[in-house]
Amino acid sequence: MKSTVEHLSPTRVRINVEVPFDELKPDFDRAYKKIAQQVRIPGFRPGKAPARILEARIGRGPVLDEVVNNAIPAKYQEAVVSSEDVKPISQPDIEVTEIADGERLAFTAEVDVRPEIELPELEGLAVEVDETEVTEEQVTEQLDQLRARFGTLSGVERAAQTGDFVQIDLSAAVDGKEIEEATTTGFSYEVGQGGLIDGIDEALEGMSADEEKTFTSKLVAGEYAERDAEITVKVTAVKERHLPDADDEFAQLASEFDTLEELQENLRERLGQSKRMEQATQARDRLLDKLVEGAEVPLPESVVQGEVDNRLHDAVHAFDHDEERFAEFLAAQDKTREQFDTESREEAEKAVRYRLVLDALADREEISVNDQELTERILYQAQQYGMAPEQFVQQIQQAGQIPAIYQDVRRSKALINAVRSVSVTLPGGEAVDLSDLLGPEDDAEADEAPDTVEGEVTGESAESTESAESGADTADSTEGTAADAKA
Template identity: 30%
Template sequence: MGVTTERLPRSQVLLEIEVEDDRLETFMEKASRRLAQRVRIPGFRPGKAPRQIVERTLGRPALIQEALELLLPDAYSEVIAEQKIDAIGQPAFDLKSMEPLVVSATVPVRPTVDLKDYSALRVPRTEVTVAQEQIEEAITNLRRRFATLDPVDRAIEWGDTVRADVTVTVDGQEEEHKEEDAEFGVLQGSTVSLPGFLDHLIGLARGGPYAIEFALPEDFIAADLAGKTAHYSVTVHEVKQEILPDLDDAFVKSLDDAELETVEQLRERMERNVRAQAEASGVTAYQEEVLDLLLANSELDYPELLVEREVDRMVDQQSDHASHTPEQLEQWLQQIGRTELEVREELHPRADLAVKRALVLGELAMGEGLTVEEDEIEAEIDRGMDQFIGASRGEMPEEQKAAFRQMFDTPDYRASIRNQMLTTATLGRLVEIASQPEGEGEEPRARGSRRRRGARAEGDDATEAEGGEDADAAIVSGASTADTEGAGTSPAAGSEA
């Protein structure tokens, strides 16, 4: 076969394949016999019509198209192997010519990533501070868990709980949504029904019905409702005021915590908790800042296929796996009032960022020779079993333990653990590099284009190769090793240097 190749943008290769006449002729005969079995030809039993009759009846283009379906899989595999093309997905075929038979194939190939001199990357760390207001807010939230709700004869205020009949329609929608005797909190920063609804309840007294109208935000998540007017009818049956317990030693003792007896001890506990949360958030924010700086300094070329796979994963996650069947997906889309195209377009930027983050993390893991050992995966599976089964694991018969372990020890779960642990280790190494004082660190890495991901150069040691394989497996399968909302949402949040 005659083959020409052309490198295209977005990690694609264009193949132009010319099929020899004698090879085509062999498959034309096979195509004729197959068509004769499927298509009714007058005067002949199924499969008995000679090729000339089949070609005259159906036309030569139909015969060539059938022959292509038979010969292309093997022909394409041969070309990929001969040209050493590292394909990561199915090609898009296009028939260029019938005489001679020429077919083009656009093939997505493994991405290329150039991290530049990442050893010089530096990002100053911000000291974590905790304000007294944060501690007081945490204590108030704790008291709210033990609050009582007392009916009051006054207008609705923020913090109240309301019991009401609520009916809502939105311009352009025929169906109205009605809920009777609904009870909900009127809390600042929260959303009940549609955004803006709670704001319009403030100042309303028991009674009604009240007519409420307001425009929905232009950037509302349901694009078909954005900017439209919502019409409410609200009848308020009851307004309840939240009564918090007094903050005294008696309240602290009622928490039934042996380490807490006084308000002062509670404040110290809350301060530690708030500080720990702030430090964890600080680590996450720092990881994202460093990762995005690494990304900004890198050069990437990757196929759109990877982004589409990530969008698929995100749709599956958001729909609670409704995307597994067309019927379930359609039902979910109807529930949220969106089309599949709208959902995919909205998710695309986040998916694109997730792919880019995963690519630079994968390249960094390979460059630093980071790996995940099998015993680490085994230990993580054991931890997962402990969390699932609890203390009863030690009392279980061995057969039952083995059955539970089989539930956890699957190829997909092991791959997920490996990817997560590799992400954790890679982010930890990146933070270690970026948080060094200016002027300290390793010798600069060589600049210039890295080899294609997954290709192994002479002299690569086994450690680097294994790290690359771990990272590559995640990229090619479409798994994201960097969370779409930020790299720090994985266990890497604790891996600062």
């Protein structure tokens, strides 16, 4: 087989492949065997008719079609492997250019590829992170949250105030029709908590037991999502929360400590550790920003468009692919479809740009991923989805997502290793040592806690492993559908 590569642009190539018919003998054998099972010829059992008899009955054309259709994917893969500088990131557009029976098969494959990206050297780069000072106000806030967990409620004969708990009955109607799934009774809610229905806190403020009020708000889920609804709320009880005193007795009740001072010191330490973890995350994200800013990144159009299409699909899917309801939702957000499309494309380009930079970084630093690291990430994501590992593995195998997870781990490792190589400082210039948070270099345990230091550096969340590079079917097993990059 002969193959040559033409570079059409920094992100697209055409691979020209020519295969002598001698190399296709195994493909012909498989084709004859398959067709023989499908064709009934008198005097021969199924699958036993000789090739010459088959061709006499059905002609040469169907045999050639079967051979070509089966041979091209394998020969394309072979051409990719032999061209070390070609790293496909999309499905190829294949065109058969010649079938000279008995002589050769020729075809071309145009495909988007990872571009060559010149990254700035890590040596000399510096990133700035925030201070980790813990204030007494923050410690008090943490203590109050702990006290709230041990608080008690008692009924009061007065109007509800922020911080009170009310027992309520809720109902909703759209165009006079009551929405059954939006009806509930005996629901306990903290006034001022938010996150339930827009306008509920304002309505409840000042209401007493047995009072009822109606207000207009948008439903957030179900068949009538984003539709204006008449919300009726009835208060059946108002309860005041009483917090336990912050003293040694409370410390013994709520923790393993004997004194309030010890409990406060523990809260202070935990806050400090949390802030240090935030520093590590800031260092990671800000270094990635610098690498992207310092590099010229050509964007493969088909990959960007695939990312745009995925974002649109996800957005419309929430409305059961009802374009009219989606348009109503955008209007409620004071946004036009044109604005949505523009923002989606900008986010898609950013996502693809970040992934390509991380891939280039991983290549330059020769980052590899071992079986333990890949398994740990898969187990972590299974836990995030609340699925049994075996079930999760089966699903991602069927979806062809294991290469994407592999690539996510590789990108994560590349960025964490890069943080080790740059200077991390506070706003005043003082150096920050993050080595205890980043873990030892090339340690398989570095990926063990992706929700803390490492995180999904190539994804907004664990569920983003569906994505942009449209699962390129290539010999490069590290390519495929990948998570959104820090978009």
